[in-house]
Amino acid sequence: MGARASLFLWPAVLALGASLSASAPAFARLRAPAWLGQRGYEYTRDLVALGPRPPGSAAHRRMETFILDRLRRDGAEIESDRFTAATPRGPLPEHNIIAKFGPKAGGIWIVASHYDTKFLPRFVGADDGGSSTGLLLALADVLKEQPPQSPIWLVFLDGEEAVNKEWTDTDSRYGSRHLAQKFAAEGLVPRIRGLILLDMIGNKGVQLERDTNSTPWLQDFVASAARRLGYSASVFQISGAIDDDHQAFLQVGIPSVDLIDLTYKYWHTPQDTMDKLSPRSFQIVGAVTLETLALLEAQG
Secondary structure (H helix, E strand, O other), rough: OOOOOEEEEEEOOOOOHHHOOOOOOOOOOOOOOOHHHHHHHHHHHHHHOOOOOOOOHHHHHHHHHHHHHHHOOOOOEEEEEEEEEEEEEEEEEEEEEEEEOOOEEHHHHHHEEEOOOOOOOOOOOOOHHHHHHHHHHHHHHHHHHHOOOOOOEEEEEEEOOOOOOOOOOOOOOOHHHHHHHHHHHHOOOOHHHEEEEEEEOOOOOOOEEEEOOOHHHHHHHHHHHHHOOHHEEEEEEEEEEOOHHHHHHHOOOOOOEEOOOOOOOOOOOOOOOHEEOOOHHHHHHHHOOOOHHHHHHHHO
16 A cells, blocks of 8 residues: 555444345345455465565566466456556556456446555565455455356456655556556446455454545445444544545546555554454455445345
């Protein structure tokens, strides 16, 4: 994750429409298995063991192979979006990975994460880059066991981090900016019903923040999902404007919500390591994500 946002307290009681909680969701009966959080944690541990993983590095290439092998095992239809980004370090190879589950026809729901780490010495990005990628791989395992009735695409975005130390509009979000424009050029935007972005979700005592740049009605579904599961204390208790990959998709007209915890004090430091993470946090965010998808589909 790049730019940090200012935060302020959000009221603990959220005003949500009764229609969001009236009946159980019907979307393929998506449910978070008990193993989801531990599986996501273990995948993250495997990624972190590769070391720093910035674009263009050997560790990044090993990570791509790791991700693709597991997605193939889960039976995903895989689309590769490879391109070369013009960066302050010169041209860098980038690779967005799209894993498609469910039928080919119909409106598409996307769950996304960036999987690169920042160009910093000794930075292995356990939470920032690692945790959301590990959870996305665990969600792929769920979708293998619970095939969805509508298309769900898991998108692994490259090049989210700034190449230089400071985040700017032009030095950041290389993968999401490229993919959003690709979706627009291919006429896919009207088919994409919404995007849930995961970023920095694995730290102990996770607190997902209400991002004032995200689509409000999608946030309402997330809040309702958290309430139904008993996880409201971990969701939207603080708020602020967040600059992240979801903005590229918002700019082309795709409703998007960012699920992120920016209270993490080890952000962009060599101390962003596995001992700061908790399988319970993975379980909470994974379960809320699946329940959100179920609620969204139930609304038609």
